[in-house]
Amino acid sequence: MPRVLRYALLSVAAIAIGLVALVYALTWHPAEREPATLACTGDVAQVQPGQALKVMTWNLQYLAGKRYVFYYDLANGSGPDERPTREDLAYNLDEVVRVVREEQPDILNLQELHEGAKATDYQDQLALLQERLADLYPCTSQAFYWKAAFVPDPHIFGSVGTKLTTLSRFRIANAERLQLPELQQLPLRQLFAPKRALLVSQLPIRGGGNLTVINTHLDAHTTGQDVQQRQLAMVRAQLDSLEIEGKIWLLGGDLNLLPPGQFDHLAASQQARYPRDTPLQALWEHYPMVPRIDEASGPEQASWYTHFPNDPRVDRPDRTLDYVFHSPHLTRIDARVRQQDTLGISDHLPLIARFLLPPAQ
Incomplete structure (x- = not known):
């Protein structure tokens, strides 16, 4: 081989290796299971046996509000x-704080909070909330599910950082991030893609045992892929394991799935985002769900809609995507979606439920 050609090939190989190293350095590579970031301040109370517990789950859409149709909002x-x-980010932060202070849930699961993302001026949105809510929530756990120093997508062209956060009035003893199965894509594209996860927090119960709180945001439906089924299978395995161990648990989050019966209520322009036969059945057939099937699929289902898409063809909330699943050991007291004054804060609405813990044995 001529020396010039050999040098050229070596140069190309060196450039290729350098590019691979650069992409790897810019992207995020979490372990399948790793400790989540956890912070508690002061002498924090423990959950009490037999007490009532108020839970809220809310996808905050990174405090963007409802005055936009983002590039990903249309198919x-x-x-x-x-x-x-910046003005909308500040306004919606105020609005979230207003709602949380009025509701004062004991446990608050939040999805789509940004940290270090170019699109939101590199804000640490959890820190901004904590500044305003520190007197209510001495404990927080958090886990990223999208993180990269640079994403070359022309709509982003900068850093991303999206996380799950659980805020608690009660002590969180430990927290873990569990990696969910990923959407299958071309290898380079997959490196820059979100990495969905479960944020699992353990809240000690006075007298013994823990309340396990799980927070998540599943992938949206993708034609030709079974990522939702694989993610639900992992969720189901986690819940089954907790049940076998006799643990008390609850899961709240944005599952990106319709309950049975809602598909045909959607406008034709919206149906392509969801399978007609919802894989959510893998959970609701085995564990109590909020809202119940008769609520989410019955004549009053509109009161349980939690999603108001950023699509100019939709002028009101029209589907349920957010849920709380819970241990059969928890007794539901009441539940509702706060719709009346939250329609402009996010494309999701807060789901609130109250439960009664079992008494001490």
């Missing part, structure tokens, strides 16, 4: 907006 990626204004 063909043609939404005109790429980021919210």
Whole structure:
């Protein structure tokens, strides 16, 4: 082989290796199971046997609000907006704090909080909330599910950082991040993609045992892929394991899935985002769900809608995507979706439920 050609090939190989190293350095590679970031301040009370417990789950859509149609909000990626204004971020932070202070849930599961993302001016949105809610929530756990120093997508062209957060009035003893199965994509694209997860927090119960609180945000439906089924199978395995061990648990989050019966209520333009036969059955056939099937699929289902898409063809909430599943050992007292004054804060609405813990044995 001529020396010039040999040098050229070596140069190309060196450049390729350098590019691979650069991409690896810019992207995030979490373990399948790892400790989650946990912080508690002061002498924090423990959960009491037999007490009532108020839980809220809310996808905050990174405090963007409802005045936008983002590029990903339309099926063909043609939404005109790429980021919210600073003014809207500040306004929606105020609105979230208002709602949380009025509701004062004991446990608050939040999804789509940003940290270090170019689209939201590199805010640490959990820190901004903590500054305003520190008197209510001395304990927090958090776990990223999208993180990269640079994403070359022209709509992003910068850093991303999206996390799950659980805020608690009660002590969190430990927390873990469990990696969920990933959407299958081309290897390079997959490196930059979100990595969905379960945030699992353990709240000690006075007298012994723990309340396990799980927070998640599952992938959306993708035609030709079974990622939702694989993620639900892992969730189901976690819940089954907790049940076998006799643990008390609850799971709250954005599952990106319709309950049975809602598909045909959607406008035709919205149906492509969901399978007609919902895989959510893998959970609701085995564990209590909020809302119940008769609520989410019955004549009053509109009161249980938790999603108001950023699509100009939709002028009101029209589907349920957010749920709380819970241990049969927890007794549901009441539940509702706060719709009346939250329609402009996020494309999701807060789901609230109250439970009674079992008494001490």
